Amino acid sequence: MRIAFIYDALYPDVKGGVERRLYELGKRLSRRHEVHWYTFGWWGKGKTTEREGIIIHGLGKPVDLYKGDVRNPWEAIIFSWRLLRREIDSYDVIDCQEFPYLHAYPARVKFSGFETFVITWHEYWGDYWVDYLPMGARVGKLAENGLLKLTDNHVVVSRRTLLRLAEVRAGNFGFVPNGIDFEFIRSVEPHPELKYDAVFVGRLIKHKNVLMLLNALKLLVQELPSFRVAIIGDGPQRMELESLARTLGIRANVDFLGFLPRFSDVVSIVKSSRLLAFPSLREGFGMVVLEANAAGIPVVTVNSPLNAATDLIIDGLNGYVSDPTPEGFAEKLLLAWENSPKMKRPSLSLAKKYDWNNIANRLEKYYKGVANGS
Incomplete structure (x- = not known):
């Protein structure tokens, strides 16, 4: 399979949980499949680079991820715009991380062919938007819930998030937790x-x-x-x-x-x-x-x-x-x-039980299932 991850941050340049997940799973999946990652160009010069078997595509100079305690909205807009403008190959599975939301919409446009589009959910905020971004809570909730309509295929990393999403909309939810080395x-x-x-x-x-x-x-x-x-x-x-x-x-x-x-x-x-x-x-x-x-x-x-x-x-x-x-x-x-x-x-x-090798096998099984329409 040809697999593409879509996420703005890259490990180990940024050491968050999502970046770590994609890096650990990507390098294991790359032993059997062709794995790509579309992100900002954290490594400097050059449009592409390779790390442990993952082919990484840079979407220009990085933008500060945070503005104080919250994610920088301008960063999400820039990443979405660059993704929309980028020429992108065809893949069997596209795994787009749900955060920071806006980029998932141009990603769905860019990958609108016969490829299987998957959204991976690390959290579901719902009413928490009021506390996180009071002035933009309505827009945030609309963007978040809209992701559930972009595809029927969703990977969820925790049972708590799985239960919350299932209450909002039905879909092909696969539970694939994070792992450890x-x-x-x-x-x-x-x-x-x-x-x-x-x-x-x-x-x-x-x-x-x-x-x-x-x-x-x-x-x-x-x-x-x-x-x-x-x-x-x-x-x-x-x-x-x-x-x-x-x-x-x-x-x-x-x-x-x-x-x-x-x-x-x-x-x-x-x-x-x-x-x-x-x-x-x-x-x-x-x-x-x-x-x-x-x-x-x-x-x-x-x-x-x-x-x-x-x-x-x-x-x-x-x-x-x-x-x-x-x-x-x-x-x-x-x-x-x-x-x-x-x-x-x-x-x-x-x-x-949560060793990354076991988790990679679970994710591969889910990808194969959605790619084959099962």
Whole structure:
């Protein structure tokens, strides 16, 4: 098969979950199929490049993906326009990622022949648009729901999103979750010097809810004064978070490590920690949860309607789901810290099922089904 991915960001130039999914699946599918990826030209000069078997087509100079805490609407418009103008080959399957929505419409126009058009859903926002983009909520909801009418073929990465989409419109929904490189994570050694009681990994933006983590830590250190947390990642909230840590009197308990370019360095620090603190209120999947489990540590996340990461947790086995309050989160952090050693084996067992090789086989089966009209 000739397969084409459509998405504006590229791994490892951008290290988000969607980019990582396409890269990991693409390089595995390319062993048996011809895989292409249409994106911005993140690598610099040249209209095309190749990475681990994936042929990558650049649509001009990249545009900033974010404007503060939200995705840059202008970036989505530029990507859509360049996609519309680009001469594009014929493919057996076109897999267009749902976000940032606008590009899916010109993509459907460009691939309007006999090819099979698939949209992969990482999240479904619905009424959340009112909170995310108050002035543009109506347009956002229309663009999102309109994607369900572009094709009958949809891949969904989480059961929570699958259930929400099925309530809106019927379709050929295939459940193909995200995955992890289980053997690579197992091969990384724990960091010899940086050892933490808890670690957070993610972009420092509002919905990641790191402010609540710091407030929970304030409560926790009253019982365990030496409790230390590493925060791996960067973003527009970093200065605010560092200021809050000083105000709360816990600055000595928190290390802001910033963005670590090498994934192995992230895994190494996660492995040297007792648990992953993941208080995010909105996750389309929560890949870092599985990566932490593959590193042998449990996860504490929060119960929120848009947090699909909770579906990866079996309470008391590979982690805990807390109330979205500092008090509730502090309680579960302490519980996971105490029980971390005995949660290692079940965490590893659950994570292994999500190895990228298994996920690639599932996606290939779905592609073959829609390509053959079954």
